[in-house]
Amino acid sequence: MPADPPHRATTTQRSTTSPPPGGPGVSAVEIRRSARRRRTVSAYREGDRTVVLIPARMSEAEEQRWVSVMLDKLAAQESKRVLGDAELAERAGRLSEQYLGGKARPASVRWVTNQNTRWGSCTPAEGSIRLSHRLQGMPEYVVDYVLVHELAHLLVPGHGPRFWQLLEAYPRTERARGYLEGVVAADRLPHLPPARGE
Numbered sequence: 642m643p644a645d646p647p648h649r650a651t652t653t654q655r656s657t658t659s660p661p662p663g664g665p666g667v668s669a670v671e672i673r674r675s676a677r678r679r680r681t682v683s684a685y686r687e688g689d690r691t692v693v694l695i696p697a698r699m700s701e702a703e704e705q706r707w708v709s710v711m712l713d714k715l716a717a718q719e720s721k722r723v724l725g726d727a728e729l730a731e732r733a734g735r736l737s738e739q740y741l742g743g744k745a746r747p748a749s750v751r752w753v754t755n756q757n758t759r760w761g762s763c764t765p766a767e768g769s770i771r772l773s774h775r776l777q778g779m780p781e782y783v784v785d786y787v788l789v790h791e792l793a794h795l796l797v798p799g800h801g802p803r804f805w806q807l808l809e810a811y812p813r814t815e816r817a818r819g820y821l822e823g824v825v826a827a828d829r830l831p832h833l834p835p836a837r838g839e
Contacts (some may be wrong), residue, residue: 670708674699684711691715716780724784726751732797733788735772740810745792752777760821761787763780770795779820 669690674697684693693711695704723734730750737745748768756762756773763770770791776784789811797804808814 642685656696670712672704682707682711684715686715713780716782717778729772729788732785733792736785736788737792738809740789741792741796741807745795747792747795750788761791763791765795765798768795779824782813783817783820786814787821788810 654797661710670690671687671690672693673694674693676697678694678696680696682693682695684691688691691712693708695707697708702782724783729752730747733747733750737743737747746768747770748774752774753771754774756771759773760776761770761772772787772791776787790808793804793807797807
């Protein structure tokens with residue numbers, strides 16, 4: 642097998658994926674391939690885009706997988722910064738503009754600690770939205786999904802076809818629902834005692 646051609650240490654190829662995984666409303670993702678990078682993958686935010694650094698030899702399939710992994714990792718890190726009620730309300734306003742044409746206008750949006758069997762709730766007559774504290778620390782796209790879900794209830798109280806049609810505007814609905822279903826399923830698993838020595 643012939644030896645690989647030598648690479649200059651500074652060789653870096655750049656490409657931008659567009660649209661990014663997650664669809665419209667998600668910041669652009671720029672992939673930077675580097676011959677110096679052998680195995681590690683890293684990512685960071687740079688203004689309104691996400692930069693993912695990968696080895697030059699990585700296949701397109703590996704690239705796509707790693708971009709998804711790194712976006713989820715960044716989202717998880719960012720969501721660990723707990724939003725206060727004012728920031729939550731501001732975020733709900735942005736999501737309403739982005740996905741519901743600004744039609745859903747909550748009077749209040751806040752975290753609550755008394756919702757252990759649901760992720761969020763909405764009282765359309767009062768215009769109030771409450772999110773369970775259990776969402777704190779979950780990926781940003783999951784919190785956004787629950788906010789959009791409750792915002793949609795300000796426009797359509799039930800879970801009929803019109804309601805689900807509104808939710809289709811949020812591009813990560815299925816992924817967020819899958820995440821939350823996984824959390825619920827994990828809570829139902831029996832908790833094994835730790836192994837000796839742990």
